[in-house]
Amino acid sequence: MTDQKSAPPVTFTVNGARHALALDPRSTLLDVLRDHLDLTGTKKGCDQGQCGACTVLVDGRRVLSCLTLAVMKDGATITTVEGLAKDGTPHPLQQAFIDHDAFQCGYCTPGQLCSAVGLIAEGKATTADEIRELMSGNICRCGAYPNIVAAIQQAMGQS
Amino acid sequence: MIGFEYARADSVADALRQMAVSPGAKFVAGGTNLVDLMKMDVERPAKLIDVSKLPLDQVEEIAGGGLRIGALVANSDLAYHPLVEQRYPVLSRALLAGASQQLRNMASVGGNLLQRTRCPYFYDLVTPCNKREQGAGCSAVGGLNRMNAILGTSESCIAVHPSDMCVALAVLEATVRVTGPRGERVIALSDFHRLPGDTPQRDTNLEGDELITSVELPARGFAANYTYLKIRDRLSYAFALVSVAVGLELEGGTIKQARFALGGVAHKPWRNARAEAALQGRAPDEAAFAAAADLMLHEARGFGHNTFKIDLARRAIVRALSQAARGTPQSQSNKKIA
Numbered sequence: 001m002t003d004q005k006s007a008p009p010v011t012f013t014v015n016g017a018r019h020a021l022a023l024d025p026r027s028t029l030l031d032v033l034r035d036h037l038d039l040t041g042t043k044k045g046c047d048q049g050q051c052g053a054c055t056v057l058v059d060g061r062r063v064l065s066c067l068t069l070a071v072m073k074d075g076a077t078i079t080t081v082e083g084l085a086k087d088g089t090p091h092p093l094q095q096a097f098i099d100h101d102a103f104q105c106g107y108c109t110p111g112q113l114c115s116a117v118g119l120i121a122e123g124k125a126t127t128a129d130e131i132r133e134l135m136s137g138n139i140c141r142c143g144a145y146p147n148i149v150a151a152i153q154q155a156m157g158q159s
Numbered sequence: 160m161i162g163f164e165y166a167r168a169d170s171v172a173d174a175l176r177q178m179a180v181s182p183g184a185k186f187v188a189g190g191t192n193l194v195d196l197m198k199m200d201v202e203r204p205a206k207l208i209d210v211s212k213l214p215l216d217q218v219e220e221i222a223g224g225g226l227r228i229g230a231l232v233a234n235s236d237l238a239y240h241p242l243v244e245q246r247y248p249v250l251s252r253a254l255l256a257g258a259s260q261q262l263r264n265m266a267s268v269g270g271n272l273l274q275r276t277r278c279p280y281f282y283d284l285v286t287p288c289n290k291r292e293q294g295a296g297c298s299a300v301g302g303l304n305r306m307n308a309i310l311g312t313s314e315s316c317i318a319v320h321p322s323d324m325c326v327a328l329a330v331l332e333a334t335v336r337v338t339g340p341r342g343e344r345v346i347a348l349s350d351f352h353r354l355p356g357d358t359p360q361r362d363t364n365l366e367g368d369e370l371i372t373s374v375e376l377p378a379r380g381f382a383a384n385y386t387y388l389k390i391r392d393r394l395s396y397a398f399a400l401v402s403v404a405v406g407l408e409l410e411g412g413t414i415k416q417a418r419f420a421l422g423g424v425a426h427k428p429w430r431n432a433r434a435e436a437a438l439q440g441r442a443p444d445e446a447a448f449a450a451a452a453d454l455m456l457h458e459a460r461g462f463g464h465n466t467f468k469i470d471l472a473r474r475a476i477v478r479a480l481s482q483a484a485r486g487t488p489q490s491q492s493n494k495k496i497a
Contacts, residue, residue, distance in 0.1 A: 003162035025165035025207070048195050060233075061264045061283075067194045068265070071165050073210055074188070115261065122260070124239065133492040136395035137259020157306060 011078045014039065023070055030054045032067035032082060034045030041081040041110045045139075052138035055111035055118075056080050062118030064137075081110035084117065093117060096151035104142035112138045116152050127155065160197050164206040171338060171370065174210050179340055179370050181206045186338060186370060188231055188267040191258075191272050199282055201291060211267075215372055218242060224378030227336075230269030230371040234324065235260060237268060244382040248488065249404055250385040253327035255491045259396050269371035272325060272351065275317035275362060276426075277398055278307060289315045290359040297359075305464040307397065308473070308487070310425040310456075316359030316446065317462060320352055320427050326404040327387060329420035329428035333376050349443070350372075352427030359426075381403035381406025386488040388479040391423070394494040399423030401472045403479035414438045414447070419480065421455070424472055431455045444475060445485035452476035 007025040023032065030047070033039045033056070038101060038120065045053030047066045054066040057079040084091035090098070093116050103109045115138045125131045131149050140148065164181075171462040178184055183205035187193055191299035196202035215229040218240050226242060238241055238254035238294035238304070254263065257271075274279065280288045280298040287296035299307050307317040316404065333348040352363050365371065372480050384407040402422035408415040421429040434454035441447040452473045459469045482488055487497050 005162045005164045008167065026160045027165060048198065049191060049262060050261065055261055060252040063265050064191075064261045064275050067191050067262075069187075069190060069194060069207075072190065072211060074167075118264075119260070122235075127492070129492045133395055134260050137261045153285070 003024075007071045008074075012070050012073050012078055014078045015080060020028065021070070025071050027070045028066055028107065029056070029058075029068040029070045029073060029078070033065060033078075038083045039080050039082050042114075043107055043110055045108070051108070051111075052115060053066075053108050053111040055114045055138065057114055057118055060114050060118075060121060079117075081113050084092070084113060091117070093120075093151065093155040094147040096154040097148070099154065100147045100151040101144075102147040102151040103144050104129075106143075108138060108140045112148055118156065119152065120156055125156075147154075161200060161203045163197075163204050165209065167209045168213060170400075171213060171215075171372065174208055174213065174370055175206045175340060175368070177206075178370075181208065186210045189233070189270045190266040191266045192270065193264050193367070194280075196246070196275065200284060201282060204268065213282055215269075220237045221375065224374045225458055228268055228374045228376070229408050230268045230373055233264055235269065236269060238263065246382055247327075247331060247376060248380075248382055248384040249285055249330060249387055249406055250324070250327040250376075251490060252385075252491055253323040253389075253404055256387055256389045256399075256402070257323035260331045267401060268324070268390055271322055272371060272374070273363065273365070274320070274322050274457035277301065277321050278318040280438070281318060283381065290318055290355075290362075293358070293360050293381040303464060304462045306400070306423075307462060307465050308425050308461045309465060309468050310421070310429050311354045311427070311462055312425075312460065312462075313359070315357050316355035316426070318359065318426060319423055320425070321423075322428075323387070323389065323396050323399065323402060323422060325352070326402055326420050326428045328374065328376075329430055330385075330404045330406045330418040331376050331380065332418070333374050335365075335371060336373045336375060337365060337369045337371050338375065339366060343372075345375075348428070349430065353374065357425045362426075379406075379408075381408065381483075384409055384483045384486055386398075386479050387491075388489045388496070390475055399422035401475050403472075404428075405479045405483040407438075407480070407483045409443065409484065412442060414441050414443055417451070417480075418457075419451075419476065420474060421476070424459075424468060429455075438480075443480070445481065448477040448480040449473075451480065486489065 043053040045051035185204040389402040
């Protein structure tokens, strides 16, 4: 890449695996996950912070990887959709999305899942209205929202 | 994105030292707005100085009953902080009305103050914009200006400041503590953001080599009678067409003190001392609220697509003052307007 400037190295953990990387400081976390680490579950939607498809968990909190410069996440623990299942068993939210058919095309689903994991960890939503409000950063152009809310409610009941 | 150098700062002094020797550098914390603008080549810093790990992430009580909020406190952490929820609920509600939870988790308090306008022409490199390039002209005045300002505009710029948080900070009469090579200073929130005038490229009175370290709130939090009412094109995750933050002190059936500010209508959170004073001593009824709204909007001017905002703002002010007086603040999850 032309125009590349210097930056200190960055080390972070993704889904339990440690990575030490030398990056162009322009690299977003989204592009590093997809293009450097081959973790293509995290999706590029709008690439400008308006759709939520790129949502991942950084140190347990949901953030937008498209607006995160990877060099700024030195020492972080990152979880992507690939890291949600344990030992071949889907995460309860993944199972709930299947049970409730909470998708159509599926493109927004990895972001919806990571966002909902963050939502449940935050513990601020109990009613359907509150789930909708606190999931408003994840757009579903197929309009699967009623089923997404139902799936999250099911997973919340289990946690 | 234009290439840039990147370095981490390990202390406030280190951040200022790096800035002093790095012309064209910018500080970065949450990056939610700056990185977006860099992707569009609207912002082209030569260097980013990462201040995100500096120890400015505490919320602490200060003498006199106020609160000091570190500049790096995440918007979500501030919204849910027990002292903010209890004593400054209008700030909590305004924060939760802004952006999405993902963005609130990333965005810092200092960065929220420094948000740049979302005027589409500011983002569009192929149309003139005085804020992007001084003297180029304003495309919004005669263009698509539905989201633009109706108060405090100039021939050069009709952009609005997009923040919700700052509208609540205006009502709370917050101060902003900054530090730089010339030392520390405190800027009143009302003096922090500028009107566009003929220098719309400058959003704030912060100098380029200064760093925001904290925001301080005085003791008065209007915890009993407040609201944050945000009117927008969809119910969540959208910028305000008009928003109203209110704090009232009621005593014996009359209004003892009133503070209210508008968002989405000007280059800064909009207050009007005459409109607030007009409420003082009045019974909290619709006639008083309508008179205050008229004073607030006396000099409002529409530019075509956004002219509807004048009526919308008038009604939103009356509604918000009513919500605050009744003690029934607008819910940020059930969006039915009370």
